[in-house]
Amino acid sequence: MTKVKSLADLKKMKDQFQSKIELREKGEDPDSRVQIKVAMATCGIASGAKTVMEFLIEELDKRSIDAVVTQTGCMGYCYAEPTIEVKLPNQDPVVFGYVDNKKADEIIEKYIKNGELVDGIIPMNYNTIDNQ
Amino acid sequence: MKELALHILDIAQNSIVAGATLIRIGITEDMQGDLLHMTVEDNGKGMPSEMVERVMNPYTTSRTTRRVGMGLPLLHDACRAANGMLTIESAVNEGTRVLATMQLSHIDRQPLGDITGVIVLLFSANPSIDFVYSHIRNGNSYIFDTREVKELLEGIPLNTPEVIKSIREMIASNLDEL
Numbered sequence: 001m002t003k004v005k006s007l008a009d010l011k012k013m014k015d016q017f018q019s020k021i022e023l024r025e026k027g028e029d030p031d032s033r034v035q036i037k038v039a040m041a042t043c044g045i046a047s048g049a050k051t052v053m054e055f056l057i058e059e060l061d062k063r064s065i066d067a068v069v070t071q072t073g074c075m076g077y078c079y080a081e082p083t084i085e086v087k088l089p090n091q092d093p094v095v096f097g098y099v100d101n102k103k104a105d106e107i108i109e110k111y112i113k114n115g116e117l118v119d120g121i122i123p124m125n126y127n128t129i130d131n132q
Numbered sequence: 133m134k135e136l137a138l139h140i141l142d143i144a145q146n147s148i149v150a151g152a153t154l155i156r157i158g159i160t161e162d163m164q165g166d167l168l169h170m171t172v173e174d175n176g177k178g179m180p181s182e183m184v185e186r187v188m189n190p191y192t193t194s195r196t197t198r199r200v201g202m203g204l205p206l207l208h209d210a211c212r213a214a215n216g217m218l219t220i221e222s223a224v225n226e227g228t229r230v231l232a233t234m235q236l237s238h239i240d241r242q243p244l245g246d247i248t249g250v251i252v253l254l255f256s257a258n259p260s261i262d263f264v265y266s267h268i269r270n271g272n273s274y275i276f277d278t279r280e281v282k283e284l285l286e287g288i289p290l291n292t293p294e295v296i297k298s299i300r301e302m303i304a305s306n307l308d309e310l
C-alpha cells in the first residue's frame with residue numbers, strides 16, 4: 001500500500017474506509033460498543049496517559065474489538081494516574097487506576113473480552129465537574 | 133512534562149474544558165531568529181482579566197477535584213528555562229490564546245516530541261471539536277485542518293481506526309518534509 005501524503009491520497013482511500021466501516025457494522029449492533037475514556041488532565045498526561053491512549057486505540061483495533069476511545073478531563077484521582085473509565089455494553093462504567101500498557105493489555109484481555117474483574121478498580125464516587 | 137508536544141496536549145485540554153468547538157495549534161521554528169513559538173487558540177468560554185493575571189500562579193484553578201492548577205505554570209517554567217515567556221490573552225465568551233516562546237537553540241529547551249501523535253490523539257478523542265494545526269519551519273509551512281478532512285471524507289468519522297492511521301501517516305510525512 002502506498003503512503004498517504006496528501007488530502008488527495010486520503011480521498012482516494014475513501015471507498016476503502018467505507019467498506020471497513022460497513023464490514024464492522026455488519027456483525028455488530030451499535031449498542032455493543034465498548035466505551036473508554038482516558039483522563040487527560042495535567043497529572044494524567046504527565047504520568048503517561050497519551051501512551052496508554054495510543055496503545056488502547058491500536059490494540060483494540062488489532063484485536064477487532066469495537067470500541068470508541070475518547071478523552072476526558074480530570075476524574076479526580078491524581079494519585080492513581082493514568083486512569084481510564086471503561087463502559088461495557090449495558091453495564092455501569094468502571095474506573096481503573098495506574099494504567100500502563102501492561103495493565104491496559106490485561107484490561108482488554110480479561111475485563112473487556114471476558115468480563116472478568118482485574119486489580120486496580122477505583123470505587124466510583126468521583127466528581128465529574130470537569131467532565132461535562 | 134519533558135516534551136513540548138505533551139504541553140500542547142495539556143493546554144488544549146484547557147480549551148476542551150472551556151467548551152471550545154475550534155482549537156488552533158501553531159508551531160513556528162525559526163532558526164535564523166533562534167526562536168520557537170507555540171500557540172494554542174480556542175473559541176471557548178474565555179476568562180476575565182483578573183483570572184488571566186492570576187493564572188500563571190499554581191494556586192489558580194477552577195477545578196474542584198484538586199486545589200491547584202499545574203498546566204499553565206508548568207509551561208511557564210518550560211518557557212522561562214529556555215529564555216522565553218508565556219503570554220495569555222483571553223476574552224469572556226470569545227476565547228483564549230496561549231502563546232509560548234522559547235529560544236530555539238537553548239540547551240534547556242524541551243524537545244518537540246511526538247507532535248503528530250498529539251494532534252492525532254486530539255482529533256480522534258474529541259470528534260465534535262475541530263482542530264487546525266499549522267507548523268512553520270524556517271519559512272516552509274504545513275497546515276492540517278480537520279474541517280477540510282471531514283468535508284473530503286463526507287461523513288466517514290475521523291476516529292475510524294483506518295482513517296486515524298492514514299491521517300497520522302499524512303501529517304508525519306508532511307512534517308518530515310518541512
Ligand SMILES: Nc1ncnc2c1ncn2[C@@H]1O[C@H](COP(=O)(O)OP(=O)(O)OP(=O)(O)O)[C@@H](O)[C@H]1O
Binds near residue numbers: 041042150187195203
Ligand atoms: N483556554 C482556556 N479557557 C478558559 N479558561 C482557561 C483556559 N486555560 C486555562 N483556563 C483557566 O485557568 C485555570 C488554570 O489552568 P491550568 O491549566 O494552569 O490548571 P487546571 O487546568 O485548572 O489544572 P491542570 O492543568 O493541573 O489539570 C483553569 O482552571 C481555567 O479556569
Ligand code: FES
Binds near residue numbers: 042043074076077
Ligand atoms: S487533577 Fe489529577 S486526576 Fe484530576
Ligand SMILES: [Mg+2]
Binds near residue numbers: 042145201202203
Ligand atoms: Mg490545565
